[in-house]
Amino acid sequence: MSGYHRPFRLQGLRSDVDTGTAIFLFLAGAAALAYSAFHIGRRWAVGVQGQGVVTHSRPHQYGWYLVAWVLLPAGAVGFVGALLRITAWIRFTELAIVGSALAAAGAGFWLGHRLLKPELRARRTLEAIMRRLLLAAALVSILTTSGIVLSILFESIRFFQLVSFLEFITGTDWAPDTAFTGASGGAEPHFGSVPLFAGTFMITLIAMLVALPVGLLSAIYMAEYASRRVREVAKPVLEVLAGIPTVVYGFFAALTVAPLVVDIAGALGLDASYNSALAAGLVMGIMIIPFISSLSDDVINSVPDALREGSYALGTTRSETIRQIVLPAALPGIISAFLLAVSRALGETMIVVMAAGLRPNLTWNPLEDMTTVTVRIVAALTGDQAFDSAATLSAFALGLILFIVTLTLNLVSVILVRRFRQKYA
Amino acid sequence: MAEDPTENKHRGNFAANARLRRRYRAERRFRLYCMSALILAVSFLVVFFADMISTGYSAFTQAEIRVEVTYNEDTVAVPQRAVADDVQPFVSRGVLRGLPREVEDHPDWMGTTRTQWVLATAAVDQYLSGNTSALTGERAQRVHELEESGRVRAVFNHWLFTQGDSKLPEMSGLKSALVGSLYVLTITLAFAFPVGVLTAIYLEEFAPDNRFTQTIEININNLAAVPSILFGLLGLAIFINFFGVPRSSALAGGLTLGLMTLPVIIITTRTALRAVPDAIREGALAVGATRWQTVRDHVLPVSLPGILTGTIIGLAQAMGETAPLLLIGMIAYIPDAPASFTDAATVLPAQIFTWAGMPEHAYVERTAGAILVLLSVLILLNAAAVYLRRRFERRW
Numbered sequence A: 001m002s003g004y005h006r007p008f009r010l011q012g013l014r015s016d017v018d019t020g021t022a023i024f025l026f027l028a029g030a031a032a033l034a035y036s037a038f039h040i041g042r043r044w045a046v047g048v049q050g051q052g053v054v055t056h057s058r059p060h061q062y063g064w065y066l067v068a069w070v071l072l073p074a075g076a077v078g079f080v081g082a083l084l085r086i087t088a089w090i091r092f093t094e095l096a097i098v099g100s101a102l103a104a105a106g107a108g109f110w111l112g113h114r115l116l117k118p119e120l121r122a123r124r125t126l127e128a129i130m131r132r133l134l135l136a137a138a139l140v141s142i143l144t145t146s147g148i149v150l151s152i153l154f155e156s157i158r159f160f161q162l163v164s165f166l167e168f169i170t171g172t173d174w175a176p177d178t179a180f181t182g183a184s185g186g187a188e189p190h191f192g193s194v195p196l197f198a199g200t201f202m203i204t205l206i207a208m209l210v211a212l213p214v215g216l217l218s219a220i221y222m223a224e225y226a227s228r229r230v231r232e233v234a235k236p237v238l239e240v241l242a243g244i245p246t247v248v249y250g251f252f253a254a255l256t257v258a259p260l261v262v263d264i265a266g267a268l269g270l271d272a273s274y275n276s277a278l279a280a281g282l283v284m285g286i287m288i289i290p291f292i293s294s295l296s297d298d299v300i301n302s303v304p305d306a307l308r309e310g311s312y313a314l315g316t317t318r319s320e321t322i323r324q325i326v327l328p329a330a331l332p333g334i335i336s337a338f339l340l341a342v343s344r345a346l347g348e349t350m351i352v353v354m355a356a357g358l359r360p361n362l363t364w365n366p367l368e369d370m371t372t373v374t375v376r377i378v379a380a381l382t383g384d385q386a387f388d389s390a391a392t393l394s395a396f397a398l399g400l401i402l403f404i405v406t407l408t409l410n411l412v413s414v415i416l417v418r419r420f421r422q423k424y425a
Numbered sequence B: 001m002a003e004d005p006t007e008n009k010h011r012g013n014f015a016a017n018a019r020l021r022r023r024y025r026a027e028r029r030f031r032l033y034c035m036s037a038l039i040l041a042v043s044f045l046v047v048f049f050a051d052m053i054s055t056g057y058s059a060f061t062q063a064e065i066r067v068e069v070t071y072n073e074d075t076v077a078v079p080q081r082a083v084a085d086d087v088q089p090f091v092s093r094g095v096l097r098g099l100p101r102e103v104e105d106h107p108d109w110m111g112t113t114r115t116q117w118v119l120a121t122a123a124v125d126q127y128l129s130g131n132t133s134a135l136t137g138e139r140a141q142r143v144h145e146l147e148e149s150g151r152v153r154a155v156f157n158h159w160l161f162t163q164g165d166s167k168l169p170e171m172s173g174l175k176s177a178l179v180g181s182l183y184v185l186t187i188t189l190a191f192a193f194p195v196g197v198l199t200a201i202y203l204e205e206f207a208p209d210n211r212f213t214q215t216i217e218i219n220i221n222n223l224a225a226v227p228s229i230l231f232g233l234l235g236l237a238i239f240i241n242f243f244g245v246p247r248s249s250a251l252a253g254g255l256t257l258g259l260m261t262l263p264v265i266i267i268t269t270r271t272a273l274r275a276v277p278d279a280i281r282e283g284a285l286a287v288g289a290t291r292w293q294t295v296r297d298h299v300l301p302v303s304l305p306g307i308l309t310g311t312i313i314g315l316a317q318a319m320g321e322t323a324p325l326l327l328i329g330m331i332a333y334i335p336d337a338p339a340s341f342t343d344a345a346t347v348l349p350a351q352i353f354t355w356a357g358m359p360e361h362a363y364v365e366r367t368a369g370a371i372l373v374l375l376s377v378l379i380l381l382n383a384a385a386v387y388l389r390r391r392f393e394r395r396w
Helices: A019-050 A059-087 A094-115 A122-162 A165-170 A194-225 A228-243 A246-267 A277-301 A305-313 A318-347 A350-355 A373-382 A390-424 B014-060 B073-077 B093-097 B099-105 B122-129 B137-148 B175-206 B211-225 B228-242 B250-274 B278-286 B291-320 B323-327 B348-356 B362-392
Strands: B061-070 B113-119 B152-156
Touching: A019 A059, A019 A094, A059 A094, A059 A122, A122 A390, A122 B175, A122 B211, A122 B228, A122 B250, A122 B291, A194 A228, A194 A277, A194 A318, A194 A373, A194 B014, A228 A277, A228 B014, A228 B291, A246 A277, A246 A350, A246 B014, A246 B291, A246 B348, A246 B362, A277 A318, A277 A350, A277 B014, A305 A318, A318 A390, A318 B014, A318 B211, A318 B228, A350 A373, A350 B323, A350 B348, A373 A390, A373 B228, A373 B323, A390 B211, A390 B228, B014 B061, B014 B362, B061 B122, B073 B099, B093 B099, B093 B113, B122 B137, B122 B152, B122 B362, B137 B152, B175 B211, B175 B250, B175 B291, B175 B348, B211 B250, B228 B250, B228 B323, B250 B291, B250 B323, B278 B291, B291 B348, B291 B362, B323 B348, B348 B362
Parallel strands: none
Antiparallel strands: B061 B113, B061 B152
16 A cells, blocks of 8 residues: 555654555464464363363364454454555554554453353354355455456446447447547547457457367367377367467467468468458467367267267268267357357457557458457556546446456356256266 | 278179268368368467577577776766777677676776676677677678677576566566566465365355355356456456555556466365265264364365365466456566565566567567566476376375
């Protein structure tokens, strides 16, 4: 929170420690208190047992019981204090938060120690606390999803207060930047997202034209023809393609593939841009291959052998069995792999940022430069526009559409795979 | 499948034989298509690596030039005069700029002339590497002569690892990016590992099978497929704008990547926990252990290799991720390594992105060199994961 100075801060309340030190003080204090609480609790139980009294739980469990009494109040007070400070409802200093949290820890210890008696079911309490803690961790994933949804949704609503939804969906002119035209007062920014979605669609289409045949045929070869040894080598090698960072693919696309596309197009008498959709799409297709091949391979493998053998028994060749029996049976799974791959391609950012253009361009020619939704999200948020401007907020509106589309694709894909598994599992 | 049917001559049905031949040709063709698809996919990988290595290997050498450096008041004031005019264009400006500081560190050098190997400009380095160089005509000839006379040499480019980013190609290194990546991954691990493992334990060992649990599960699977750039929007809106975490800081980056890594860790941990046979749980419960004691003392220890493998794979993914970090400002020009989690920082992939956008040609090999460094780190991480799995995973 350094570098986060509010203008109306009271001079007298300014703390002289920074956030890092405050967190360190809090952790160190809490750890010391917890350590002593554990030993005091354990020693108490050992002492009681020494007098021949039977305790309900083991001595160390009474120790942990006291630790919980120390840490839970400290954590709660620290968390609430930090939250109040961040949202600036009450201007606590950081030292005050740490102090009150540690005081709460001390009070908790005192209370917990008073509660110690031999028949106390410390183990049960600990079990309940652990269960709550685990549940709280599981809720973080829900919070993340709702965080994504809410943050994108709220900023999108602010955007649509400035720009009409209809223009956003149907407009063909994307010109958010008014820096050059603003002074004359004539030109207004335009937020017609059609060219962005057209560019995204075109690049995704090119990527799938590469990835689907290569990925699917590779999967068929690995599942139906290859020997075990070839399979054991080929599968991880293909997975490497998925592990290469996308920024590296972007560099590869811009440095090697794009000039190659320009040269080949030139040799054919065509004019290609150095930021052509084709170069970005080709490289994205290479990246997507393992998403298709890996899932298709799994699905083809789980088609029962009885289907194949029945087909062979009728005298078909292998390829006839594959094309007429195995692939139709595996189709839901293959479609599901395809949808996942499309969702991956739609959301892919670095390759298009580095190899596709910035210029919104509504065209069918893949040799021209085009821009995509993700490129414009990055462009909107890495510029130096004010955060409240429509140009910046447009990133969230684009993100919202991207989220809805990819979520739908993923859900359909999951449902298809589940159907497939139910049929053959 | 079977022996060639065209051998089957004792039946005189030519039409049927011709059809069979066609079908077998189709079979061979199909098999060939499948095989070439696989070969094509693998050759993409080979071409890619060959391209990166051939572009990037020369980034690991750097040209040095032997010059006589004069240290006196005059040259401290105007460092360009410290070296002879005929070699001055080949000496990196960074060396000359650092001259006053050098004199401060070594006051006894004042008034002396020392013969030293110093960093040459990127143009000289490019010329020595055989790449396109800004050196032409006379100057290229001059460098050639200097090389012949042993006054120019190529050494291992330790600057790549000991220098931060710089506007001079020959002075720019990966130190700040490497330290930044380390900071970011520390935060990612500190957040995603405990939360992920605890979530997986809850779902696998404690949660009742009801709608609420199913909601969490669907949620996690969806999170794993959300495009990474949306996590950047989340980080920007929640961590930076709402909680006031400093922009460009390792803290903001680490938390954002942590949320992204969370589903990976949860899913792999659940798989690892599911692989533990119930007999182990029942044995512990039978001697009076509570559920949590069973998990802590019996289930977790045997599933730890699987959990760690998943964590390493998740971290490797986070390490190569760039898109969400662009949105939270981690592409700033960072010449010095960050000193704390709240300092402005950059990471290795973001540094690659920045260098890839530099106009100077000398940055091309540096970018590819940085890519080779990044890929080596990722390969090491994945090899560690594979080793852990092979070495420690138990099968029941």
